[in-house]
Amino acid sequence: MRRTLAAVALLATLFASSACSSGAKADHAAPAGVKVDVGVIAIIDVAPIYLGKAKGFFAKRGIDLSLTAEQGGGPIVKGVIAGKYQFGFSNVTSLMAAQSDGAPLKAVASGVASTGRAGRDFSAVVVRDGSPIHTAKDLVGKKIGVNILKNIGDTTVRQSVRKAGGDATDLKFQAIPFPQMAGALRAGKVDAAWVVEPQLSEILTSGGNVVASNFVDTAADLTVALYFTSQATIARDPKLVADFTDAIRESLDYSAGHPEEVRDIVGTYAPINDTVRISMILPSWPENINRTSLEKVAQLGHKDGIFKKTPSLDELLPASS
Structure with a gap:
């Protein structure tokens, strides 16, 4: 009887030790993510970042993502420059205007693109x-x-x-x-x-x-918007920028292949009814930036007086673009 009780006690001790060890490992494997604030707009364009957050693409890279909706690209650009956001989503015109005014910004990934179909674009x-x-x-x-x-x-x-x-x-x-x-x-x-x-x-x-x-x-297949950050963030935390960029790219790729999940996620940040959810024309979410289309936007923006001087796409876009 004593041997049985001793064996039970030993097993209990081993189980408790194993549980504590397992818990310690789990805590070590899943540390609290780095808080990252991103400025977005409550439109279909940003469905990938919401979907990527829901799928854990950011969390698995140690990013605790927080998304804040603004009225347009202009306020988001100002928010990133001021340090309110580490990253932002903005249309290319807002980014070109800021860059041509000397703002220290850099695009990190494509954001959204036109379908290129007249009458069937988003x-x-x-x-x-x-x-x-x-x-x-x-x-x-x-x-x-x-x-x-x-x-x-x-x-x-x-x-x-x-x-x-x-x-x-x-x-x-x-x-x-x-x-x-x-x-x-x-x-x-x-x-x-x-x-x-x-x-x-x-x-x-x-x-x-x-x-x-x-x-x-x-423009044909117009790149409409980009995800971007400040030069200060790039200098301070290049790993965070690389991780965020990888997560965005994974999110874009996933969204392009899962249209029904895109339709569902839009309703979580932009209230819509079922008719609208089904009817929405989805944009394109390519990983690559169409530089030729941006050159056209830069020319038109300069012609229309939006830019004080022609923006430098070399300074704004990633080196691979």
Whole structure:
């Protein structure tokens, strides 16, 4: 009996020791991640980073990701420069404007790209049902909603008007956040609106109509936005930048191959109904940056007075681009 009790006691001691050892190893293998704040916009473009966070692509690299939605690329650029965010997502025009003004920024990865299909892109200029505006040329002299003034919305819409034979200098832009665009269009506060998904499908499923595919009119397979950081962050923590870039690339690749998961994740940060979720036109999420398309955006931005001087893509883009 004594031998039995001794054996039981020994087993209990071994089990407890094993459990403590196992727990110590688990704690060592999964340390708390480094807190990383990223500025984004609540539109379909950033679905990959939300999906990558949900799939653990950042956590497995030791990154505790926190995402904050802003109205547009401009505020995000300012947030990264000021140190509010370590990384940001911004359209290429905002980044070029900041770079041409001397801001110490560097793109780390592609963000989102046009599908290249007129009438089936995730970005469009839309009007309400019954509008007398039928083509981009009809936008001349009209009030057009964009999320941020003197930015990628302005210059790409102007290009659609030019392509249709209209006077691109006679356009009136009004800044309206993307989530409020559908209501502004219905209320007649603007004659037309530039939107991306999911606001595009919100308007189209309510009877709106597309009059121009502004990204497609601007450049073939346009790289629309990039993930970026500050030169200070690169100098201070190059490993973090490398890990974040790897996680973003994995997120882009995963999103491109899992469209239904993309549709589901959008609803977690941009309230949409099932009709919009099913109807959304998904953008492209290539890993590579289309430099040729950005050269066109730089030329147009300079022509439209958005840039004080032509941006240096060599300074802005990663060396591999």
